[in-house]
Amino acid sequence: MEAATLNSPQFTTLHGPLRSRRSLLKLHSNSISFNSPAKFSVRASATGGGDSAVTLLDYGAGNVQSIRNAIRYLGLDIKDVQTPEDILNAKRLIFPGVGAFAAMMDVLNRNGMAEALHTYIEKDRPFLGICLGLQLLFESSEENGPVKGLGVIPGVVGRFDSSNGCRVPHIGWNSLKVNKDSVILDDVANSHVYFVHSYRAVPSEENEEWISSTCNYGIDFISSIRRGNVHAVQFHPEKSGDVGLSILRKFLLPNSSITKKPLEGKATKLAKRVIACLDVRTNDNGDLVVTKGDQYDVREQTKDNEVRNLGKPVELAGQYYIDGADEVSFLNITGFRDFPLGDLPMLQILRYTSENVFVPLTVGGGIRDFTDANGRYYSSLEVASEYFRSGADKISIGSDAVYAAEEYLKTGIKTGKSSLEQISRVYGNQAVVVSIDPRRQYLTSPYEVGFKSVKVSNLGPNGEEYAWYQCTVNGGREGRPIGAYELAKAVEELGAGEILLNCIDCDGQGQGFDIDLIKLISDAVSIPVIASSGAGKAEHFSEVFSETNASAALAAGIFHRKEVPIQSVKDHLLKKGIEVRI
Template sequence: MGGLYLLDYGAGNVRSLVNAVNQLGYEMNWVNEPSDILKADKLIFPGVGAFGSAIEALNTKHYADPLREYIRSGKPFMGICVGLQSLFEGSEESPDVSGLGIIPGVVRRFDTMDKAVPHMGWNEVFLLKNSLQSKNEENLDKNDDVLHYGIKQRTAYYFVHSYAVPYNSQLKEWTLAITQYGTEKFVSVVQKDNIFCTQFHPEKSGYSGLRILRAFLETNGAAVQLTQKTINIIRSLDDVTNNKKDRFRKRVIACLDVRTNDEGDLVVTKGDQYDVRDRTTTANDNNHINNNNGLSNIVNVAGQVRNLGKPVDLAKRYFDEGADEITFLNITSFRNSPLTDLPMLEILRRTSETVFVPLTIGGGIRDIIDPDGKFHSALEVAGEYFRSGADKVSIGSDAVYATEKYLKNGKKCNGDTAIETIAHAYGSQAVVISVDPKRVYVKSPTDTNHHCLETSIPGPNGESYCWYQCTVKGGREAHDIDVYQLVNACEAMGAGEILLNCINRDGTSSGFDIELIRDVKKSVRIPVIASSGAGNEEHFVEVFRETGVEAALAAGIFHRREVPIESVKRVLKGRGVLIRDSDTVL
């Protein structure tokens, strides 16, 4: 039969990879049984989640031996993320599990002393192999697209992983490129003979990533043969990294609060813990939406749900404008039955067809019972989102309930919370905790049992201390849990990232709550996304410089084009903050 095949062992979002391949004009066949592997002319093996789970799935489905045989045959093979790691002998993530053993070495966990883990975001690759005709990076020419599978020096690609293969001299014949994170250098691109693998996700790396996929799809093995004939230089590590600091980028994330309006359509609006209904009729361009460019004839009418745009159209607009990630927060539709909310699932599917950066979905990620009495676990709900195009799920209210359970259990994990079950199946990088806290002022830290901060913003009665109380149900219900307790508990349960909101700042355009963000950033070793309060470009500069967070998120100011994403990134770059340059053409 032949053709291009996808080896999907059942974990994570492979829809985006299929969409990326389709976008490039190719069709993908699916490996459904072991014999399909050997039918392939080209094979792509993507993966997310735990090393052990991936290898176990390969063995259980009897894919491991045919996969080894396929690779030995010399036909083109591409591995992505865990698809790369599985080729090695083993991993610290699953010490008792043997890898495929094709490449010597063991996958190691990142050191958390100087950086957040998972390594989640955009980072540069550094080519270690050069061709005869371009012996330095300044002379890389068009032919090197073929030689290096479209990989470009000084270009950032999207990574999301906690484990990697440290680079050493024994791996130089296997290593096309490395990446530095903190002080650690790891193998980010493997290339030898017919084998080509990336630790990063090309399908989530914008047009730069699509070019890599296209190079693999179009070469028919020619790039491999040409590379082996012409590349003769292994570059010095110090030459490409200066052995000083990494080139990890700060992320700018666009958030879309989605809910059903009075006509039954899903629209982008403001969060439902606030007033989402217009008080006056508006007819200015900032409130109009257009199918082509984001602006139209839609007029917000007094009393109706505020309509700031169509979710799929806005998501595509943000991708084109350079957003590094897009988050959907479904604030009403999943209240009772997430798995029957077909319109929102369709939004994910349609968005992933044209948006090639990470997508996060939040709203209703929990154990549920349908109106007909059927039980669905949080893991099942998350799995449906992943299959529909999401890369990460955001857990809000359920994280508060899980923290209460964790604390009541003597700070011990039970293994049955949504956080734990999803992280175990899909990896910690797939679980984002969305925190909705509000300030509670006290005169002295002795007036509360909660973790307090001395604040420069005094309370209504001159109080100089505060703690941050966590809420559920979109901020409508407060619980006796503080942010410090929540983020530490969720990290212990396996969460991979914190989306840190602040009810007091949301919608104010007065800037991020630097005191809160700085305190949380110091409290955890996982990445933190700052949210709530952005009103201009300088607020983004401030939050990155003052807190060290990995990402910053905004919603309304982007929807209404009060502060364009391009403008934010231009100012950040001008102020010396490392960001990903927008790549707008394939």
């Protein structure tokens, strides 16, 4: 594990020439306007400083912008920890731990903050740990270890076992079983909250008195703890919509006069996710718009051949949050391939969206190593870091992952230098999505090529019964000598935490997902698979969830054009007995 520090390049916001460089795009204020569409509209009034300040321990990895936004959304100010004394003097302390356990403990120990944290918690001061902020309280973790933790709670943090059929990482909206008076969870029993992790703390007799809720994912694991004023949750309240904001409000404003109806739901297990995808690029006037392709062609078939304009990115993302999207995914196709970090408008879209959208955000497009016009080299880790710091929870890698997989399959050696390996090593594989864009290549015999093929449900144009799926790069414009099956297996080994599985043949056709392809890949890997391309009606979602092991399904055009509302998809899935977040 590469050690991370508060001053490491990957954990600093880029500045200097990068920040002074003007974007070539026109960023009109009305292109990114946002009218506060978040569903949780109750705010506390901030007075600025004093009792309204929340101390935040941001050790520098991953997306903590969302927890900052949630705190400010609730009307409170933020004081960042700079020294161990800031921890000891905090009135309310939040530790949104993200990334890898060993890197986190290394930073805390090196800066003297581990001891300060231990002292603060022992004194029963108001504390909320999130994700790794819960795990660090235990004695040790098996992640790249064993690695010693703070030792506040007896027990060891171990990895989920994928051999029982569970996808690892555990990504998505799962149910809570509240065990006792948890204070901050009292109003959200049986609700779905958002998890994204590969390691978990196991309940035992030794730590039983700490446990306030559990969650089941193959086994029961600890989803929250509470003793006195000390709380910690494995899930991400800042990414759990109304439910998560309610939890944060209970911790941050325990004496608030605001009353809110309990959000008790009917969650019983991990829900299937419905994801809204926004392809973002410039139109011919230079404005950022959401567009949609037809087999990856985003231009209208008219005399003017204009780029399809289906709305403004931030406004659409906000509306999808209101409509119940479980995640929002941005695909940046706006042409900054030679200078990804020059795409300041895309970074601003993330920042504005994350201020009011409290579900996970994924961004893809142009995340790779590059050298700018001045000869300054930027690693893919630096590029990804800027997107994380701007509000992304996950980044999606496409073409670069194909090249890395080809090299790995050729040599059998993990160099650690690819974008995929660099980013997953520091931020964890749960933060890395690999987007696969294959085309169907029909065969008369499964032995015609050296790649994994399938017997297709629908015959090819010349009556072919088989097909293999050739991967492409550069937006589907270039075919590569690797199949989707081989690519998926390789990127899982290289550190991908999730696969976004597209199909160029089905894109924009509205005839349904490519079930043959999705079944092939979702059966081959143990990480979650997101089905994409081809949805035209609600029934296509129940079909893909019933006939494959897909964990999520993504759509774009049908949502943008309001042909099939997100809520209609979820209502249909519920009628079919498929659990979704409501």
